[in-house]
Amino acid sequence: MPIPTYDALMLPVLKLSAQKVWTMRDLTVQIADQFKLTRAERIMRIPSGKITLIADRVHWAKTYLTLQLHFVS
Structure with a gap:
């Protein structure tokens, strides 16, 4: 399976972030596990x-989600 693009990671990052606060390292591991990389x-x-x-892709997914949150607020 190819590594998902940042936009394909946005929903999984959002769902995981709703559960708890993650370090970027732990969030990246969770995403990699979820996508069975x-x-x-x-x-x-x-x-x-x-x-x-x-x-890098998890970072950009999180960055764009944060920007969207600020834009909506």
Whole structure:
């Protein structure tokens, strides 16, 4: 299974965030588990090599959800 895009992660991130406050690391692990990502997919890095692709996508999903919350408020 390919790594989901940030927009495909928005609903799962929102649902998990409604349960409790997560660290980004723990949230990323939960999402990776939920999508049954392989070890290779979990360690794949973005082109700069700074962080994993799944962590980057979870970060952007959370960022856009936060921005939408501020826009609606």
